[in-house]
Amino acid sequence: MQENNNPSGILLKNNNLHLEIQIDKDHNIGMDDLAGIKDVLVESAITTIQDCEDSVAAVDAADKVIVYRNWLGLMKGDLKETFMKGDSEMTRSLNPDRTFTSKDNKKLNLPGRSLMLVRNVGHLMTNPAVLDKDGNEIPEGILDAMFTICISKHDLERTGNYSNSRKGSIYIVKPKMHGPKEVKFTCDLFAAVEKELSIKPLSCQSWNYG
Numbered sequence: 001m002q003e004n005n006n007p008s009g010i011l012l013k014n015n016n017l018h019l020e021i022q023i024d025k026d027h028n029i030g031m032d033d034l035a036g037i038k039d040v041l042v043e044s045a046i047t048t049i050q051d052c053e054d055s056v057a058a059v060d061a062a063d064k065v066i067v068y069r070n071w072l073g074l075m076k077g078d079l080k081e082t083f084m085k086g087d088s089e090m091t092r093s094l095n096p097d098r099t100f101t102s103k104d105n106k107k108l109n110l111p112g113r114s115l116m117l118v119r120n121v122g123h124l125m126t127n128p129a130v131l132d133k134d135g136n137e138i139p140e141g142i143l144d145a146m147f148t149i150c151i152s153k154h155d156l157e158r159t160g161n162y163s164n165s166r167k168g169s170i171y172i173v174k175p176k177m178h179g180p181k182e183v184k185f186t187c188d189l190f191a192a193v194e195k196e197l198s199i200k201p202l203s204c205q206s207w208n209y210g
Helices: 061-076 140-156 180-196
Strands: 009-014 017-023 037-042 047-051 080-085 088-093 098-101 107-110 115-119 126-131 137-139 170-175 204-209
Touching: 047 061, 061 126, 061 140, 115 140, 126 140, 137 140, 140 170, 140 180, 180 204
Parallel strands: 047 115, 115 170, 170 204
Antiparallel strands: 009 017, 017 037, 080 088, 098 107, 126 137
């Protein structure tokens, strides 16, 4: 953030959300402002969920492939999309981490992205992406658990820019669990996947809603 007497930005914090006043007197907006302010960047959320759910994001095998590919790009930090806007080609990609200098002149790093969770499918759905030996669709919740956790290993093994987890965890939203038996099944499922993929036990953190 340059020198204290000539900052390129001022960082404020309230309720664990950050607001950055960006300063650039050479910018086409900043040059017309007495303080040189070109923009105000506001964190809108602490967490974001990618959805693997039936009827919302994935209804067949082809959709599942796209969902898992997107999650892979998020966990590796290289997800991007190029598109045309009018006559101009634009590319959207993940923001890198941001570095600031605190009031006591210490280095402060902030993630450039919100903490990402992945919403697995409930226990009752099946999907044709994988078939058993009899040609039947396998439970989609088991499919999601294996693939999303496996993909998340990319994040657990990386530090620095684009790292999602701050605590070495994988964050999974597990919907439509009804009663302790289904909760226990989810715990057993995550533990089995962790063991199969050689991931530290209890790395998978789950949130449930009805």
